[in-house]
Structures are given as C-alpha cells and as structure tokens.
C-alpha cells in the first residue's frame with residue numbers, strides 16, 4: 001500500500017500543495033536550526049517564525065493528501081491552519097516591538113481582530129455560502145482594522161520609537177499584510193459565489209491560497225530572520 | 237488511501253481535536269527548543285512542560301483520528317493522556333518549589349491524589365456509568381484535597397518561603413488548578429447521566445475537555461516559561 005497517491009502530471013493544484021508542504025518543512029528546519037546562532041532576545045522571534053511554518057507543514061501534509069484522495073477543497077484544514085498561524089503572526093509584531101516597550105494589549109487586540117477575520121471568513125466559505133459576500137465584507141473590515149493598526153496606529157508609533165532596523169522590518173511586515181494578505185480575499189472571491197463571479201471566476205481558490213501562504217509564511221519569517229542578523233552584527 | 241479522513245465543515249468537535257493536536261505539537265516544539273536558553277536550574281521545569289504537551293500531542297493525534305473515523309468519544313485515549321500528564325503537572329509544582337526545599341513526599345502526595353481522581357473518574361465515565369455521580373463525587377473529593385494542598389497546605393508555605401517570582405508563579409498555577417481544572421467536572425457532567433442532566437446536557441463533553449486541555453496544558457507550561465524568563469533576566 002503506497003503512502004502517496006498516484007498524481008496526474010497536470011494536477012497543478014496538487015503540485016502547489018506538494019511544493020508548499022516541502023517548502024514549509026524546509027523553512028521550519030531553517031528557522032529551528034539557526035535560532036541559536038542569535039542573541040537571546042531574537043531567539044523567540046525566530047522560534048515563532050519556525051512554529052508558523054511548522055504548523056503549515058503539518059496542515060499541508062494533510063491537505064495534499066486530502067486533495068489527492070478526495071479531489072476536494074480542504075477548507076476545514078485550511079482554516080485549522082490559519083486560526084493558529086495568523087494569531088502567531090500578530091505575536092511576531094508584538095515581539096519585535098517589545099524593544100520599544102510594546103504592551104501585550106497591542107498583541108491581544110491584533111489577535112482578536114485576526115480571529116474575527118478568520119471565523120467570519122470560514123462561515124462565508126463553508127457554512128453560509130449563500131451570503132458569502134456579507135461574511136467576506138465583515139471579515140474584510142476586521143482585516144482593514146489590522147492594516148490600519150500596524151500602518152498608522154499604535155504599532156506604527158512604537159516602530160518609529162524603536163527606529164533603525166526594527167523600523168525597517170516593521171515597514172516590510174506592514175507591506176506583507178497590505179499586499180501579501182490581500183491575496184486571500186481574491187482566492188475567497190474566486191471560490192465562493194457572489195457578484196464578483198465574473199471577475200475572479202477563472203482562478204482556482206487553492207492555487208491562490210497556496211501561493212499566498214508560501215509568500216506570507218516563509219517571507220514573513222525571513223524578514224524577522226534578517227532583522228536578527230542585522231541586530232546581531234551590531235552587537236558583535 | 238488518504239491519511240486524513242474527510243471532514244464535515246460543521247464538525248466542530250473534530251475542529252477542536254485538530255486545532256488542539258496542532259497547538260500541542262507547536263507548544264512542544266516551543267518548549268523543547270527554548271529550554272537551553274535558560275539557566276540550568278530552570279531547564280528541567282521547561283522540559284517537563286514540553287513533555288506534557290508532547291504526550292498530549294500524541295494522544296490528540298489518536299483522538300482526532302478516532303473521532304473522524306468512528307464518530308465516537310475517545311474516552312480510552314483521553315484517560316491514557318491524563319494519567320501521564322496530570323501527575324507530571326504535580327511534578328511541576330514540586331520542581332518550582334525545590335528552591336524553598338520542597339521534599340519529594342509533597343510530590344508523591346499530589347501524584348497519588350491525582351491518580352485517585354483520574355481512576356475514579358474513568359470508572360464513572362466508562363465502566364460503571366449508572367453510578368457516574370458517585371464516582372464523580374469521589375473523584376471530586378480527591379480534586380478538592382489537591383486544591384487545598386496547593387492553596388492552603390504545605391505547598392503554599394513553601395511558596396511563601398521562596399517568595400518573589402516563584403510565589404507569583406505558584407499563585408498563578410493555583411488559579412489554573414482551581415478554575416482551569418474545574419472545566420473537567422463540567423465536561424464529565426455533560427457527558428454522563430445523572431441528576432445534573434438538565435444543567436449541562438447541552439454541552440459536548442469533548443469540546444469542553446479539549447478547551448480545558450488547551451488552557452491547562454499550554455497555559456500551565458507558559459507560566460513556568462515566564463518564571464524562567466523572569467529569573468534568568470535577574471542573573472544576566
């Protein structure tokens with residue numbers, strides 16, 4: 001009994017699931033194994049980057065199997081993954097802004113917003129598809145508030161106070177959230193019925209989500225890694 | 237043959253099993269990989285925190301499979317998990333109070349009480365369900381003695397002697413046992429027949445247990461982690 005299913009050579013969704021799975025595993029090894037080369041105060045951030053890709057690796061493992069076995073969108077596992085990794089990305093914002101005295105309330109605010117964004121997204125995608133546009137709208141509002149908070153709100157102020165490479169890293173992460181995360185609503189519109197059918201109907205929701213995840217999870221982690229590198233060079 | 241089962245998007249019990257499983261795996265990676273950043277005398281405590289979540293990760297792996305395969309409560313695996321993790325939590329109390337000279341007799345007393353609590357709970361839930369209320373009562377008495385011991389007994393005296401952040405951590409763990417552990421009897425009453433049917437009948441035993449486990453296992457470990465952080469900052 002083989003452990004992998006037979007894969008059609010033109011199964012591009014399957015391809016992105018398998019590539020994504022391995023990329024997440026490799027990224028986890030990279031973050032976990034390099035964390036001890038840095039100053040103690042950066043280790044936790046890199047460890048959390050590794051946790052994010054590790055969690056994704058496990059769920060891509062399920063999802064690639066689910067896809068090859070049932071040829072069905074693994075919505076359930078997609079959201080199990082997000083409900084854990086997106087809050088951890090909010091933790092990352094907090095961790096790098098701690099040098100400027102960020103409080104845990106900032107972290108919890110972002111976490112709550114991200115949970116609202118994901119729960120309403122799940123309802124629209126899986127439970128109440130008829131009103132997908134409405135759930136997507138609520139989800140989008142939560143997303144918008146997150147964008148506002150980090151670009152112009154409290155988090156931004158702290159980043160300016162910290163200055164230097166923390167400010168640079170914060171700015172890059174802000175771009176990830178504004179542009180990288182915006183990939184997901186596109187996938188959502190491609191995969192749910194609504195007035196937007198004509199615009200995004202041709203795209204495959206899973207390919208879009210898989211590309212988004214690779215950029216956002218691994219890229220996000222590498223920004224933190226780069227920050228740790230630049231800060232450690234300064235102290236050495 | 238796919239390794240994961242097809243999951244209904246409204247299977248919320250299954251959702252908590254999968255989220256719980258992954259959260260335990262990620263927490264284990266976190267504790268195992270960060271332990272060496274601390275003073276030697278805190279490493280064992282953090283390692284034990286990791287063992288608790290690791291044991292849980294394995295059993296959640298079984299339980300999520302059991303649930304998706306048989307749609308049945310995995311009581312057997314639930315108690316295999318608890319019979320290992322709850323005594324280890326008693327060990328944690330001993331480990332942090334060692335600085336004030338805690339003796340192993342304190343640890344063994346808590347371990348024996350926790351085993352009584354769990355064995356009688358298992359009998360009520362799985363063997364002699366007709367008398368679930370009686371077994372629950374005996375279990376509850378053992379639980380009560382544990383609460384007494386740590387809040388007002390010997391353990392409390394040692395925590396006061398140790399003072400500082402050990403006392404703070406001990407207090408937080410005491411709250412976990414009083415409030416966090418009290419989630420379990422609620423799940424028990426939701427899942428067994430008895431005079432309490434009318435009160436808790438609407439809840440799902442597994443959802444309640446899964447939420448309890450996430451709070452108690454990961455939260456408990458993070459309190460120990462926080463203690464190690466605060467103590468290591470002092471020495472550096």
Ligand SMILES: CC1=C(/C=C/C(C)=C/C=C/C(C)=C/C=O)C(C)(C)CCC1
Pocket residue numbers: 082085086089117118120121122135136137139140143181182184185188213216217
């Ligand atoms: C706005 C919006 C959405 C946003 C999803 C996002 C922003 C997900 C981010 C996931 C990440 C960053 C995962 C990687 O770790 C949904 C839920 C698709 C529903 C439609 C509206």
Ligand SMILES: CC1=C(/C=C/C(C)=C/C=C/C(C)=C/C=O)C(C)(C)CCC1
Pocket residue numbers: 318321322325353354356357358371372373375376379417418420421424449452453
């Ligand atoms: C009082 C009582 C119970 C208590 C269970 C407890 C307190 C379990 C704790 C488990 C933990 C902390 C696991 C996490 O690691 C039972 C057995 C449900 C039976 C009913 C009465």
